[in-house]
Amino acid sequence: MAVSFDKEGYLRVDASVLATLRLLVITSIAISLSIAAIGSRLFSVIRFESIIHEFDPWFNFRATKYLVNHTFYKFLNWFDDKTWYPLGRITGGTLYPGLMVTSAVISNLLNKLSLPVDIRNITVMLAPAFSTLTALSTYLFTYEVTSSTKTFKNNKTPALLSAAFIAIVPGYISRSVAGSYDNEAIAITLLMTTFYFWIKSVKLGSIFYASITSLFYFYMVSAWGGYVFITNMIPLHIFVLILMGRFDYKLYTSYCTWYALGTLMSMQIPFVRFSPIKSNDHISSFGVFGLLQLVIFANYFKTILSPKLFNNFMIAFGTIILSLGLIFLIFATKFGWIAPWTGRFYSLWDTNYAKVHIPIIASVSEHQPTPWSSFYFDLNYLIWCFPFGVYLCFNDLSNESIFVIIYSVLGSYFAGVMIRLMLTLAPIVCVCGSLTIGKLIQIYLDIKLYLKEKNEKKEDYNNKENITNLSNLISKLLIILTMIFYLFFYVQHCIWVNSNAYSSPSVVLASKNRDGSAAIIDDFREAYYWLRMNTEEDSKVMAWWDYGYQIGGMADRTTFVDNNTWNNTHIATVGKAMSVNETNSEIVMRKLGVDYVLVIFGGLLGYSGDDLNKFLWMIRISEGIWPEEVNERSFFTDKGEYRIDELATDSMKDSLMYKMSYYKFGEMFQNRDPVDRVRQQRLSSKYANEIHLDILEEVFTSENWLVRIYKLKEEDNFGRSLVEIGDKERSEEGKSKRSKRLQTKKRPNLDLRV
Amino acid sequence: MARKDVKGVKKVSVKEIPAVEKPFNKSTTTTTTTTTSSKISWYEELSKSIDTALIQYKKDLASSRRLRLIDTFLAFLMISGIVQFAFCILGGSNPFNTFLSGFGACVGQFVLTVALRVQSFDKNPEIAFGEYIFASLLLHFVLVHFMNQLA
The missing domain is CATH 1.20.58 (Methane Monooxygenase Hydroxylase; Chain G, domain 1)
Known part of the structure; x- marks a missing residue:
């Protein structure tokens, strides 16, 4: 009998039934967590459609399509001549293929199972699917950390809580909503899985688990450049443990196995290639690898020699090794065997570095330092549970807890430096937060303890005890209710943030009509579709690099620069073409081979992420290469204002970007003064009508003026310059003012080739 | 076969190490008491410790x-x-x-x-x-x- 009543009337349940029940409960928790994780990421699909978001995902999507339509080897050898015209990009060798391969494998698998799912849907849903796996790996990670501690022995509460936290934490959702098909979508899963196997292998000292760690590390390397975080976290963990005198052979077996296998595996990725042995980013892992060899060697002597002898021996041994290592390092850097630190690395330590030296890194909004408020916004109340969780780890100080502490410290630092690294902080905040809440639950909500006490006190029952019991109960209830309120509030906050802040595809914009009904602004796709349908297939479109991937992915046209910002000079060239006057710009554009120019203009709609707001970055980047032709100061008025109305400086008014943005802007407002709704400045109607363009002709302007496309005019047959012709026409036009009246509003020819 | 070997190693290692260490410890204490300034003995000590390690290593090898x-x-x-x-x-x-x-x-x-x-x-x-x-x-x-x- 599995369930029975014993003589005293107590219910007796068989252990196997309890175990089954426990499994059932945990499984149902896992399933509901998965549903919550996926569900909260689907806002954008429901509100808009199943579409790829933002910028980078469009490239990943395009690459995935290439992989699915070609073979894997063709993918690795892919030379893309449709980007970075005329240079092209060795795409196969300069990307992290993990993401594309993952979705290609899933797609093939589904096809084998006779479930032909469109590749677009797979890529859109990949991030939510992996978020459930992240919850699972976080659960395992936390369980591995807590199961060895005294406080949480065999207690799954923190583990389950951490899984629940990570499932809906906004800091992670920001990079993993449906449609945000980016490397980070799978990288966080792999990060947590790698860490889980790592602490497991340290705990057991097992070569097998270390090999599994390196396998996941390999997957991580193939998926995201952030793998360097793991490459430095694990050696740091080992290093700290050695400094604490925790060395035993388990550290050696796990670390050396991971390092040897992981490094060799990471070199299989074409983009990484030899950097694990050449770049300084990886040197700490190599250093610790060497250190461990010495330590295990010394450890052998420790078992044989007396402490005093060993001490002297170590001093002699240590000085020799240290000096040798230093000399080697100095020579290696001097002779260029080791590559110097990269700019992205410097900007991790010195937040001002990028601003001063590399405008292209500083210009990316996600590389900005994190404002304080976004910590609360992205992590909610977990951010103040976080320090207490770290404190609990300090109380415990097992090898695993030390790992959590190191991760917390590094994660917090990096999250403070760059807003996008909030992503790597989020998992550890969830883990530490769950430790805090788990501890609270253990103290105030342990029913087992309560029942035990009740049983013991049953015999000697008196009034005094009853009162203390009551106050005890009230205080407990108070804390539990507060805690439950916060948990509830957390869920609410997360859902609100996910729905309002992180679920916009940014390719399609949502707004509201005056009557409150939802309106969808689909200008981007309208324009890209126009390009796709109305231009020659080999025409080259010049736009700022932000839109390179989208033009490639949606319009399928050749671009000059894109979000893979590998060539700063090329970007500066495009920036120069945008920021100098028409005559000079024409020279640049003819040399580049531009056919069309695409510009984003938000002045009519009030879309603040438009090109005029990014214009300063274009100027800065091109000033870095041509300081005598482009000067940032000359775009500001004497008062230091960034003006675009009549008071704007001449270089501003003459720049191609300015002209492209406001060309015919006045016509939209008939005879009223046009207002730029982004920069909140009013242009007089007379001035606005005077803005003219000679070297370009307008071919397309989207419904809300968000995207404007111009075509570079053919060179004049008689060899006159286009600006000259324009000037001449204007002066004739000025003589006969009547002709201006007759001029009808010229709209672009919109006959679509469908 | 393999298991037997390991057991043998274990026994040897447990028994032998203290046997080596004990006389050695004595010798170090005597040297430190006799020679107060230890500039020359430092080098000797080093070579001595390497020697003892080698002896121990050879013993380990011979046993397994x-x-x-x-x-x-x-x-x-x-x-x-x-x-x-x-x-x-x-x-x-x-x-x-x-x-x-x-x-x-x-x-x-x-x-x-x-x-x-x-x-x-x-x-x-x-x-x-x-x-x-x-x-x-x-x-x-x-x-x-x-x-x-x-x-």
């Missing part, structure tokens, strides 16, 4: 066939690695990935074997050996793939 086997393999890997490295410096590292995979095979296998060696006194040497084979297979699978890849 398995240790002999592992250490021979380690020596082979080390020599092979050194030869490859020397060749790389003298003859050039032109197919760099080929050199790396050859050298990596030596280093990786060396490290794995050392990991096996320290584990061979463990409770479950069979499991350790199984894991060792798994990791080695993985290592060489990767290396074979890497060997002829075009850079």
Whole structure:
């Protein structure tokens, strides 16, 4: 009998039934967590459609399509001549293929199972699917950390809580909503899985688990450049443990196995290639690898020699090794065997570095330092549970807890430096937060303890005890209710943030009509579709690099620069073409081979992420290469204002970007003064009508003026310059003012080739 | 066979180490009492400690066939690695990935074997050996793939 009543009337349940029940409960928790994780990421699909978001995902999507339509080897050898015209990009060798391969494998698998799912849907849903796996790996990670501690022995509460936290934490959702098909979508899963196997292998000292760690590390390397975080976290963990005198052979077996296998595996990725042995980013892992060899060697002597002898021996041994290592390092850097630190690395330590030296890194909004408020916004109340969780780890100080502490410290630092690294902080905040809440639950909500006490006190029952019991109960209830309120509030906050802040595809914009009904602004796709349908297939479109991937992915046209910002000079060239006057710009554009120019203009709609707001970055980047032709100061008025109305400086008014943005802007407002709704400045109607363009002709302007496309005019047959012709026409036009009246509003020819 | 060997090693290591250490400890205490300034004895001490380590190492080797086997393999890997490295410096590292995979095979296998060696006194040497084979297979699978890849 599995369930029975014993003589005293107590219910007796068989252990196997309890175990089954426990499994059932945990499984149902896992399933509901998965549903919550996926569900909260689907806002954008429901509100808009199943579409790829933002910028980078469009490239990943395009690459995935290439992989699915070609073979894997063709993918690795892919030379893309449709980007970075005329240079092209060795795409196969300069990307992290993990993401594309993952979705290609899933797609093939589904096809084998006779479930032909469109590749677009797979890529859109990949991030939510992996978020459930992240919850699972976080659960395992936390369980591995807590199961060895005294406080949480065999207690799954923190583990389950951490899984629940990570499932809906906004800091992670920001990079993993449906449609945000980016490397980070799978990288966080792999990060947590790698860490889980790592602490497991340290705990057991097992070569097998270390090999599994390196396998996941390999997957991580193939998926995201952030793998360097793991490459430095694990050696740091080992290093700290050695400094604490925790060395035993388990550290050696796990670390050396991971390092040897992981490094060799990471070199299989074409983009990484030899950097694990050449770049300084990886040197700490190599250093610790060497250190461990010495330590295990010394450890052998420790078992044989007396402490005093060993001490002297170590001093002699240590000085020799240290000096040798230093000399080697100095020579290696001097002779260029080791590559110097990269700019992205410097900007991790010195937040001002990028601003001063590399405008292209500083210009990316996600590389900005994190404002304080976004910590609360992205992590909610977990951010103040976080320090207490770290404190609990300090109380415990097992090898695993030390790992959590190191991760917390590094994660917090990096999250403070760059807003996008909030992503790597989020998992550890969830883990530490769950430790805090788990501890609270253990103290105030342990029913087992309560029942035990009740049983013991049953015999000697008196009034005094009853009162203390009551106050005890009230205080407990108070804390539990507060805690439950916060948990509830957390869920609410997360859902609100996910729905309002992180679920916009940014390719399609949502707004509201005056009557409150939802309106969808689909200008981007309208324009890209126009390009796709109305231009020659080999025409080259010049736009700022932000839109390179989208033009490639949606319009399928050749671009000059894109979000893979590998060539700063090329970007500066495009920036120069945008920021100098028409005559000079024409020279640049003819040399580049531009056919069309695409510009984003938000002045009519009030879309603040438009090109005029990014214009300063274009100027800065091109000033870095041509300081005598482009000067940032000359775009500001004497008062230091960034003006675009009549008071704007001449270089501003003459720049191609300015002209492209406001060309015919006045016509939209008939005879009223046009207002730029982004920069909140009013242009007089007379001035606005005077803005003219000679070297370009307008071919397309989207419904809300968000995207404007111009075509570079053919060179004049008689060899006159286009600006000259324009000037001449204007002066004739000025003589006969009547002709201006007759001029009808010229709209672009919109006959679509469908 | 293997299990017996390990037990033998265990017994020897437990018995022998204190036997070596005890007289040694005495000798150090006597030296420190006799010679107060220890500038010359410092060097002597060093060579002495290396000597004792060597003696102990030889004893360990003599007692276990398995240790002999592992250490021979380690020596082979080390020599092979050194030869490859020397060749790389003298003859050039032109197919760099080929050199790396050859050298990596030596280093990786060396490290794995050392990991096996320290584990061979463990409770479950069979499991350790199984894991060792798994990791080695993985290592060489990767290396074979890497060997002829075009850079």
